[in-house]
Amino acid sequence: MQGVEFWKSKISESIRTAYGEIPESADYSHIYDAAAEVLKGLLAEKCASSAARHASRGEKRVYYMSMEFLMGRSLRNNLHNLGMTEDFEAAVASFGADPEKVYAQEPDAGLGNGGLGRLAACFLDGLATIGKPAMGYSICYEYGIFRQKLTEGWQTEKPDDWLPGGKAWLAEKREHAVEVRFGGEIEESWYDGYHQILHKNYDSVLAVPFDIYVPGYDSDDVSRLRLWQAEASGFDMELFNRGLYAEAMRKSSMAKAISSVLYPNDNHSDGKNLRLKQQYFLVCSSIADIVRRHLAAYGTLENLAEKAAIHINDTHPTMAIPELMRILLDECGYDWEKAADICFNLFSYTNHTVLPEALERWDVGMFRFLLPRIYVIIAEFDRRLRNILREKGFSDDEIKRMAIVENGEIRMANLCVFATHSTNGVSKHHLTVMENSVFADLYRAFPDRFTSVTNGIAARRWLCAANPELTGFVKKYSSEDFEKDYEKMSLLKNCVKDSAALEEFGKVKLRRKELFAAENRDVMGNPLDPSSLFDVQAKRLHEYKRQHLNALRIISLLNEIEANPNADIDPRTFIFGAKAAPGYYVAKRIIRLIWCIGKELSESRAKDILKLSFLENYSVTTSELLMPSADISEQISLAGTEASGTGNMKLMLSGAVTLGTLDGANVEILDAVGSENFLRFGMTSDEVDALRAKGYDPMEYIEKNDELKAALDRMRHGIAGEDFSDLADLIKGKDFYMAAADYADYMSIHNKSQQLFRDKDTWNRMAIMNVAGSPTFFVDRTVKEYCDNIWNM
Ligand code: 26W
Numbered sequence: 122m123q124g125v126e127f128w129k130s131k132i133s134e135s136i137r138t139a140y141g142e143i144p145e146s147a148d149y150s151h152i153y154d155a156a157a158e159v160l161k162g163l164l165a166e167k168c169a170s171s172a173a174r175h176a177s178r179g180e181k182r183v184y185y186m187s188m189e190f191l192m193g194r195s196l197r198n199n200l201h202n203l204g205m206t207e208d209f210e211a212a213v214a215s216f217g218a219d220p221e222k223v224y225a226q227e228p229d230a231g232l233g234n235g236g237l238g239r240l241a242a243c244f245l246d247g248l249a250t251i252g253k254p255a256m257g258y259s260i261c262y263e264y265g266i267f268r269q270k271l272t273e274g275w276q277t278e279k280p281d282d283w284l285p286g287g288k289a290w291l292a293e294k295r296e297h298a299v300e301v302r303f304g305g306e307i308e309e310s311w312y313d314g315y316h317q318i319l320h321k322n323y324d325s326v327l328a329v330p331f332d333i334y335v336p337g338y339d340s341d342d343v344s345r346l347r348l349w350q351a352e353a354s355g356f357d358m359e360l361f362n363r364g365l366y367a368e369a370m371r372k373s374s375m376a377k378a379i380s381s382v383l384y385p386n387d388n389h390s391d392g393k394n395l396r397l398k399q400q401y402f403l404v405c406s407s408i409a410d411i412v413r414r415h416l417a418a419y420g421t422l423e424n425l426a427e428k429a430a431i432h433i434n435d436t437h438p439t440m441a442i443p444e445l446m447r448i449l450l451d452e453c454g455y456d457w458e459k460a461a462d463i464c465f466n467l468f469s470y471t472n473h474t475v476l477p478e479a480l481e482r483w484d485v486g487m488f489r490f491l492l493p494r495i496y497v498i499i500a501e502f503d504r505r506l507r508n509i510l511r512e513k514g515f516s517d518d519e520i521k522r523m524a525i526v527e528n529g530e531i532r533m534a535n536l537c538v539f540a541t542h543s544t545n546g547v548s549k550h551h552l553t554v555m556e557n558s559v560f561a562d563l564y565r566a567f568p569d570r571f572t573s574v575t576n577g578i579a580a581r582r583w584l585c586a587a588n589p590e591l592t593g594f595v596k597k598y599s600s601e602d603f604e605k606d607y608e609k610m611s612l613l614k615n616c617v618k619d620s621a622a623l624e625e626f627g628k629v630k631l632r633r634k635e636l637f638a639a640e641n642r643d644v645m646g647n648p649l650d651p652s653s654l655f656d657v658q659a660k661r662l663h664e665y666k667r668q669h670l671n672a673l674r675i676i677s678l679l680n681e682i683e684a685n686p687n688a689d690i691d692p693r694t695f696i697f698g699a700k701a702a703p704g705y706y707v708a709k710r711i712i713r714l715i716w717c718i719g720k721e722l723s724e725s726r727a728k729d730i731l732k733l734s735f736l737e738n739y740s741v742t743t744s745e746l747l748m749p750s751a752d753i754s755e756q757i758s759l760a761g762t763e764a765s766g767t768g769n770m771k772l773m774l775s776g777a778v779t780l781g782t783l784d785g786a787n788v789e790i791l792d793a794v795g796s797e798n799f800l801r802f803g804m805t806s807d808e809v810d811a812l813r814a815k816g817y818d819p820m821e822y823i824e825k826n827d828e829l830k831a832a833l834d835r836m837r838h839g840i841a842g843e844d845f846s847d848l849a850d851l852i853k854g855k856d857f858y859m860a861a862a863d864y865a866d867y868m869s870i871h872n873k874s875q876q877l878f879r880d881k882d883t884w885n886r887m888a889i890m891n892v893a894g895s896p897t898f899f900v901d902r903t904v905k906e907y908c909d910n911i912w913n914m
Pocket of ligand 1: 174231234236237238376386387389390391435473474479480481547583763764765766785903
């Protein structure tokens, strides 16, 4: 049975057996659960045949380890990738239900903070699509990224209790649970000529795997994401019998704490013990799983690096390397050289950020106490690295900078560069920045290990599944089957001379702006104006991303309108979406500033011209409504700080024009669309470096610029009644991310954007050229490059 009938009977059957209901009278949540249950079954089967096929060919497999997989919702996307959307929706409609309401039942699997986690999720989709066997490993956090609540612009965090609706996609594999050991002491001895390691008095925790299947588009393959949940390894009867009931319970909840919540830090490492436990929990269980699977297939670990590639997504899972060394040395009897050689060929590492505060370093004391054996192995890597550097002729100072263990700390990035065959950046520009800054020394020592692969996005999610209006346009003006060969999207370039096509594009965009406006309001609850320019900045809140530069601009526009009611300013809607790390006070203040600006706008004489909307709880799902509605994509990080960006790609794909600095993947976006279709401003990385070297003083820029001065004064005197001199002083004082230096150029490029937007044909042409240039940034291309150049598969 196939098609609509298949879905009707399967959903019916599932609702009857699970809830004793018929679909016509079932709740939407029951229809959603039934749909997920049916799909999970189909995908499990497909995953099994896909694995068997690859195994019979002895193919190499990639294991992608990441503390984050920001999956978002699955139902709509899975149906789309499997080509089942139409049949499913028809079946749902036959029960008198609305498919959109079924989709809306699903919570986001928000198991990530931002870019790094979403990239991991896109990789699983891309790998299944191009037919490469892949498995992701992460933690089954009970609470994912917090739900942001804004009260008058103050962010508070609510727990993200996603499992009640999300578990429908999880398949428990308890038979593959793994024991993870923490603490204790190590005893070394020799027996019969063999070195023996005995681990005593440790605490153990059980890691139980749950799988999520991720289908490729129009593909026979399904990637598997294995998420580990922590449990106490058995109830401590001995404690209980001794009357220590509370102590027995404490042990159990300590164990569960490991997988209870995702750390909401993005680009900031706080060196906490529980986070270290989470990381070891992930790598210990995953490496045990990989070893088990490999031994089952080949009976030896000799060929592990031929048949597997293990990728370390930023330094968070670095301990996978010493953990595998531990198994090879202590459990399999390999010597160091042989074991390290296997690891070197097996592992590769991606760096996602150059901010020094994001680079992970662990306190030696804490680390040794929690992971005594892993520490000894890392110390041995350090000793060997120092010897090699000495042989290469580096000075003592240089060696100290490159060392793994130094100054009471363990530097995870240095271990990655030394112990793996590949360290890669996430855009061309990022690689240059890496080579000139954080990795400058190691790059000189091991230049051949450094490379870059530009990030990409699962365009299917943001275009075909989320934006049927634009998909229809792309089909009409490029090719009906562009999804099977997305390079064909570049054919869209031909339609920019056709004025009917330009107008049609304008209608598609307007429709999407109306849809957004139907669901969202300005900060004071007033309706948005879909005919105004939608100017979007959506990403994590961080000073380096410079949401405050955008805020300064809006204050300046307000000043201008107040001074001159006839000022030449067209209607604009500023849309922000951003979560701040809960402990990042300045970031929360910036959110509050933006909200207050919105309030002040709505009460000013600019209220019919300028509107500000702050999208609460920005997430994968809210991005799917937001991206299609954008006209301008704000990518305004200080050059040299944003590794790549992927929101920039989603917006470009949706026909928004990038207004940005030459940073991260913006550089390649500009290349792909041409400078006439990109609104570039600001200093280059080299100019930033030169200015820093010379000594940067923001006051030099502020004193020369009356508009900027007035905006900062206004912050001091109060925005919507609140004094923001704290933020104004940060800009006047250090201005670490040089907003003052880029302000004038930012204002002038925005002036230009207004002129361009006035001419609808011109603007639509630019927007279409962006859609046409987007295939370079599809994740299928990205993962192909990883397969060819990094994983050798
Ligand atoms: C240890 C705390 C911590 C947590 C997360 C440090 C660093 C991170 C991530 C690496 C931050 C992150 O998501 N980086 C983003 O990665 C994207 C995918 O490569 C890039 O597109 C973004 O430019 C980069 O900021």
